[in-house]
Amino acid sequence: NRVCLKMFINTKPLHPTFGIIIEDLDLNQVSKNFLYKEIRELFENYSAILFKNQKISNDAHISFAKLFGELENREAMANNSDVEFELSLVTNQKKDKSVYDEFDIKTLDLKANMLWHTDSTFLPIPALANIITAKIIPSSGGETELASTRVALKKLPKDLYHYIKDKKIWHNLSHSRKQINKQLAEETYINRWPSQKWDAILKNPMTGEKSIYIASHSYQIEGMSELNSQKIITEVINFCTQDEFVYSHSWSLGDVLIWDERSILHRGRPWPYEQPRTMASICVSIGKNDGFKI
Numbered sequence: 001n002r003v004c005l006k007m008f009i010n011t012k013p014l015h016p017t018f019g020i021i022i023e024d025l026d027l028n029q030v031s032k033n034f035l036y037k038e039i040r041e042l043f044e045n046y047s048a049i050l051f052k053n054q055k056i057s058n059d060a061h062i063s064f065a066k067l068f069g070e071l072e073n074r075e076a077m078a079n080n081s082d083v084e085f086e087l088s089l090v091t092n093q094k095k096d097k098s099v100y101d102e103f104d105i106k107t108l109d110l111k112a113n114m115l116w117h118t119d120s121t122f123l124p125i126p127a128l129a130n131i132i133t134a135k136i137i138p139s140s141g142g143e144t145e146l147a148s149t150r151v152a153l154k155k156l157p158k159d160l161y162h163y164i165k166d167k168k169i170w171h172n173l174s175h176s177r178k179q180i181n182k183q184l185a186e187e188t189y190i191n192r193w194p195s196q197k198w199d200a201i202l203k204n205p206m207t208g209e210k211s212i213y214i215a216s217h218s219y220q221i222e223g224m225s226e227l228n229s230q231k232i233i234t235e236v237i238n239f240c241t242q243d244e245f246v247y248s249h250s251w252s253l254g255d256v257l258i259w260d261e262r263s264i265l266h267r268g269r270p271w272p273y274e275q276p277r278t279m280a281s282i283c284v285s286i287g288k289n290d291g292f293k294i
Contacts, residue, residue, distance in 0.1 A: 009038055015247040018148040019048035019259075027051055027256060028060050036067045043068075043129070044206045047263045048146055050249065051256040056133060058087050058280065061256075065131045065282040069290070072120060072127055072283035078192055091278035093136070102273040105184055112180045113268045115216035116147065116241050118261050119283050121171040122193045122217045127261040127283040128290050134251040136278040141271030145248045149212035150263040152240040153201070156212070160239065163232045164200035168222040169214060171196050176216040197222065198292070202262050205291040211263035212240060240265055262291060 011020040020042060030036055042049055056064070062085075065071055076083040092099045092107055100106045120127035132144070153161075172195040178185035185191065200221070202213045214236055221229040248269075249257060259266065261283070271277050286292045 009035065009042070011042070014046075014048055014050055015146075015148070017151045017245070018046055019050065019146065019247055020046045021050045021052060023052040025051065027054050027056055027064050030064060030067070032067055040068070041206075043258065043260060044204060047148055047150060048247070048257070048259040051258075052252075053254050054133070054256045055254065056256060061131065061133060061280060061282060062087060065129075065284055068129050068131075068284040069287045070285045072123075072125075072285045074123070077123060077125065088281050088283075089135070089278055090132075090281050091136070091276065092273065093276040093278055097276075099274060099276050105181070105187065107273060108181045108184050109177070109190075110268070111270075112177050112184065112216075114270065115176055115179060116237050116265045116267045117176060117217060118213065118215040118265055120261065120285075121198060121213070121215045122173040122196055124196060125285045125294060126196075126198065126292065128286045129258055129261060129284045130266075130281060131256065131258045131284070132279050132281040133256045134253055134278075135280055136276045137251050137253060138271040138275040138277045141269055142277045143248050143250050143269040144257065145246055145267050145269065146259055147241045147246045147265040148263060149214065149240050149265055150204075150209055152242075152245045153210055153212050156236070156239060160232065160236055163221060163224070164212065164214075164236065167200045168197040169200045169218045169229075169233070170220040170222075171198065171215060171217040172219055173217055175219040179216065195219075202291055204262065205289060209263070212236065213262060214240070215265070237265070 014021050071085050073085045119130050173193050174185040174191045177190050203210050218233045220226045
């Protein structure tokens, strides 16, 4: 099957154990009936895809993301009403093009993304994928790192596996934000989300592969105290993010990176905070056939 796909799309490895790079495909040409099926199979099999040399507008970014499913609209979720989708910019830049101070609450929120996490585990409908591209790149730093929990699960020590097998884990956004700053965790847009619990181990319905579903937002394992849970959660995340499971991406303009939120942990890296860094990010929500019990 993978050999057949490569007849249509040329790929090379992103990391020795997961992910692929595609350099000669124009995302502006992809549609439901042209190459999306092949890209989706690669996404399911490899967990991450880096598309190089793209010239993609915001509208094209949105159109490509819609092929994967419903676009995540947190304002609509929070208000339980129709709110027009807006492309999310992950940036330290103000509207007047100046940047926030390193210790401004906005910058602290960006620093929270430097914890190993999975997007949207704290939402009532979690994410299937993140599709992200660079708009402004600093002179150094600002990498995005990915770690495969699918690969790590196969090597996870039996004692750690025992603690999460057939268990659910509770997630809350305030939990991750308070690791950075107490005030940040108390911001209304942070603490408006009630805790959610999800299976600690997910099975991909297309491939049958299993992965660990965990994040910096994770705070308690079903049937365990919060204190003991934190110890196990930390050990599992630390195991999954060892160097052998991690890919570090240094951004170039034209890069579009997509990863499977069900099987990839990720984090941002620091950069000179007096410089702007702007990413355009779209999360796609889990659908009914994507392996979650909502």
